[in-house]
Amino acid sequence: MANKKCLVACAGSGKTTFLVSEVWEQYRNDSVIFVTFTITNQKNISDKIIEKYGFHPSKIKVMGWYEFLFKFFILPYKADVIPALNGKSISLCFDSDYTKTYTTKDGKTFSKYKKDDKKKKYFTQTWGLHKDLVSEFACECLATNKDSVARRLNESANIICFDESQDFGETDFKIIHLICRNFKGAVLIATDPRQYIYSPSKYHGKNGGKIHQFIANKVNTKRHEYVTIDETSLSYSHRCNAEICKLASLVFPDEPLTQECKCPHCATRRMEYFSIKGVFAVKESDIERFIEQFSPLSLIHSRRETLTLIGKYMTIGDSKGTESDIVLLYPTEDMAKFVFQDRSTLLKPQTKSKLYVSVTRARHCIGIVYRQKYRFSNDLIPFWNNTYIKI
Numbered sequence: 001m002a003n004k005k006c007l008v009a010c011a012g013s014g015k016t017t018f019l020v021s022e023v024w025e026q027y028r029n030d031s032v033i034f035v036t037f038t039i040t041n042q043k044n045i046s047d048k049i050i051e052k053y054g055f056h057p058s059k060i061k062v063m064g065w066y067e068f069l070f071k072f073f074i075l076p077y078k079a080d081v082i083p084a085l086n087g088k089s090i091s092l093c094f095d096s097d098y099t100k101t102y103t104t105k106d107g108k109t110f111s112k113y114k115k116d117d118k119k120k121k122y123f124t125q126t127w128g129l130h131k132d133l134v135s136e137f138a139c140e141c142l143a144t145n146k147d148s149v150a151r152r153l154n155e156s157a158n159i160i161c162f163d164e165s166q167d168f169g170e171t172d173f174k175i176i177h178l179i180c181r182n183f184k185g186a187v188l189i190a191t192d193p194r195q196y197i198y199s200p201s202k203y204h205g206k207n208g209g210k211i212h213q214f215i216a217n218k219v220n221t222k223r224h225e226y227v228t229i230d231e232t233s234l235s236y237s238h239r240c241n242a243e244i245c246k247l248a249s250l251v252f253p254d255e256p257l258t259q260e261c262k263c264p265h266c267a268t269r270r271m272e273y274f275s276i277k278g279v280f281a282v283k284e285s286d287i288e289r290f291i292e293q294f295s296p297l298s299l300i301h302s303r304r305e306t307l308t309l310i311g312k313y314m315t316i317g318d319s320k321g322t323e324s325d326i327v328l329l330y331p332t333e334d335m336a337k338f339v340f341q342d343r344s345t346l347l348k349p350q351t352k353s354k355l356y357v358s359v360t361r362a363r364h365c366i367g368i369v370y371r372q373k374y375r376f377s378n379d380l381i382p383f384w385n386n387t388y389i390k391i
């Protein structure tokens with residue numbers, strides 16, 4: 001059985017760089033498919049391929065998840081699910097507010113389609129496939145064509161790499177199951193479960209984001225380990241220093257630690273940095289001065305927040321993929337309680353992910369805004385002393 005791995009990564013561990021390097025080192029002359037979720041990351045992968053190879057080899061295909069599903073699962077088999085699709089072309093319909101049901105004025109909920117009406121369930125009048133149902137429809141196509149799908153994949157690639165795999169939802173898992181069990185080539189699945197913030201689809205299920213657990217429990221069996229779960233290769237952060245990693249690890253005590261990378265490159269970069277380092281509480285009255293001295297990237301919970309913001313800022317959700325030497329976080333009340341007073345404060349899964357993502361955007365320093373209105377004290381992290389002068 002070829003090499004199949006699920007790499008559980010921490011923030012800043014260089015997932016994408018690692019995948020491209022693995023391909024370069026072990027599968028240089030092979031046909032490769034890279035799959036990821038966002039257009040930004042498709043570009044990021046292509047850039048890294050060009051950096052390594054000097055050009056983009058035609059044997060390496062980079063595609064989005066929907067494109068992958070269309071190409072290998074949907075287009076060849078769509079008429080097996082809905083015969084009327086024979087010879088018809090279909091498109092992707094980006095109606096992110098689509099729902100399978102509707103609610104009447106008196107609060108009753110009804111399905112928008114009859115149980116067996118697949119056309120109405122999945123498609124618009126003009127054969128647009130609802131975005132949130134793409135993988136469900138792909139699974140319908142797969143159901144009667146498993147061998148054929150596997151054959152097409154085997155003919156098309158020697159290795160398939162999935163980046164940002166924490167964005168897979170429960171319906172996507174069936175597809176991953178087939179690939180892990182029936183694809184003959186190698187598979188690399190890189191995931192950072194702690195960075196699962198917004199599910200791309202509302203039909204993601206409660207286990208969305210936990211592809212590594214799905215593989216451990218449902219793909220692998222007692223007798224056969226189809227995929228090796230690797231929790232060590234990507235547990236070092238090239239981005240965050242030790243203090244930041246420590247705080248980030250505390251947010252997810254049950255996941256592997258996020259650790260500072262000590263490679264010569266990272267050590268030199270940290271040595272050459274001379275401004276403020278560490279984790280600080282920043283009093284409301286000090287915000288302006290903090291921003292003036294350090295020009296941090298400010299992170300806010302939502303655009304609706306009423307703040308007098310100065311300098312660069314973005315929402316935590318949008319900040320995935322960015323980094324900055326210094327970050328100033330405006331925490332939600334739950335996050336603040338966890339950070340400043342009580343590390344056993346129970347946080348909702350999404351709040352945990354958002355806190356983890358915010359903290360790990362910072363390379364050298366994170367300031368966390370401490371507000372007067374909190375009914376709890378700050379017992380856990382030092383206040384930023386505004387007499388600090390930038391060297």
Ligand SMILES: [Zn+2]
Nearest residue numbers: 238261263266
């Ligand atoms: Zn490093």
